[in-house]
Amino acid sequence: MSIAHTPGSSDHARQQSGQPAKAPDDPRQSSPHAARQAWMGLLAKSSAVDLAAKVEAYAEEAVLPSFTWLRAPEIGGVMVRGRMGGTGAAFNLGEMTVTRCALRLDTGETGHGYVQGRSKRHAEQAAMVDALMQTARAEAVRAAVLTPLEAGKQAEQAARAAKAARTKVDFFTLVRGED
């Protein structure tokens, strides 16, 4: 088992291909890494419990490949920034806990996990899914893990938005009596 900081060669190739697009409206759309960004983001934002349930169910059907650690899971902090007035210059808002790891499948694909919180298992499973999504098993993994996670996330958001919408009010300014 090797623990090293070196990223996989495929990542280097990506790095050369250009900076992430920084269009103010949607940085995803124009990025060449849009698909991978989308699944990595989904894996990070899903709860560790939900991800574990999906990955374990998938592992029962198809054995997960063996791998070596490029970076064993580690817990750290990320400084979250905000903008003055929401749109102005940046300031430091406070940190959040993040767990990250990197692994390489025996077939050579490199998977990265960067997830909110302190669950090493969450990071490992995110990295495993990230790696698998670069293999021939991508479609099966998408169907077993990503699609249901995305559906769950959207249902949750819709339920919350509906609750918020239910509290939408119209205030009327009353005419004062004195005229």
Place this chain on the structure above:
Amino acid sequence: MYVAVKGGEKAIDNAHAWLDEERRGDLGVAELSLPQIREQLSLAVNRVMAEGSLYDPDLAALAIKQARGDLIEAIFLIRAYRTTLPRIGHSHPVETGKMACDRRISATYKDAPGGQVLGPTFDYTHRLIDFKLAAEAEAEAEAGAEESTPAAATGAAEGGDMPRITDFLNDEGLIQTEAPCDTTPPDMTRAPMEYPAGRPLRLQALTRGDEGFVLGMAYSTQRGYGRNHPFVGELRIGKVPVEMDIPELGFAIEIGEITLTECETVNQFAGSKTEPAQFTRGYGLVFGQTERKAISMALVDRALRWEELGEDNVGVPAQDEEFVLAHSDNIQATGFLEHIKLPHYVDFQSELELIRKLRGDAMATQAQQTQEAAE
């Protein structure tokens, strides 16, 4: 000066063992689980995350449990833990304009595009103790929620963008703009504070500052100690994704999402003979659902901007950056305050000796004077 003492190990061990017992309380009452604290005391969890300056609801719940509900003690635990974390990096500034809002209100525009969304608020409650909660009337509450479902369908359909209120004012040039700028902001957790601190550091200090202190400072400006006539232009609470550049990948990904409370105040004018009058603004952004704190932060932020906005310093506390920032941190404050209860025997011994000497000298002089007078 503090001089260390030795001994007392046995007593200290026993005190800590008893503390554990007292924390647990009556064994006949079920023990609190962390998910119970996280889900049912979520506003306490939010405060601990905000002032602990670390977003991690599970950890904050654990700290609250360990601290027996003493939130400043819990914040202390979080701050101590925070210092042990390696810093992985920093996020892109969060896009609060794209927040998935649970709550979004404006006190300035009745018909704000996107609407006034009250969210789960204490506002408009009667602040009467609800004895039903003591009787665990949850089934009843659920039944009530079912009945109001039809309204949800109409509301959900029109969900969508909630533009910033300040943007409308901006369109007319009625309010000062906040131009984006990508310089690296200073970080008070990495370098000691120096004054003048500047607005980025002030906002960092205020967002992690003690809620009570920041509230008190904000209230002082409302009562006339540096009045600046604030309106809550907008208050929004909801989730935003956190995005970060991953160096080994060469692109940015979302690493999670956090709940934030943002408050923008619209305040009275700045302007001069050469520049037309414009509304000014104060800003509050805090982890979690923490609106009292976010509004307070915005008022204090606005008060501290007096110099930049060309106002007079009328010498009030809320205009004094060093006064506000140096006293806003409850961990620094409690550390210094509470240390005076620890053994200061050597210190006090020297004071005792000094006062005995002073009194001895004074009495000797007095006795001498009496004797002289008698003669």
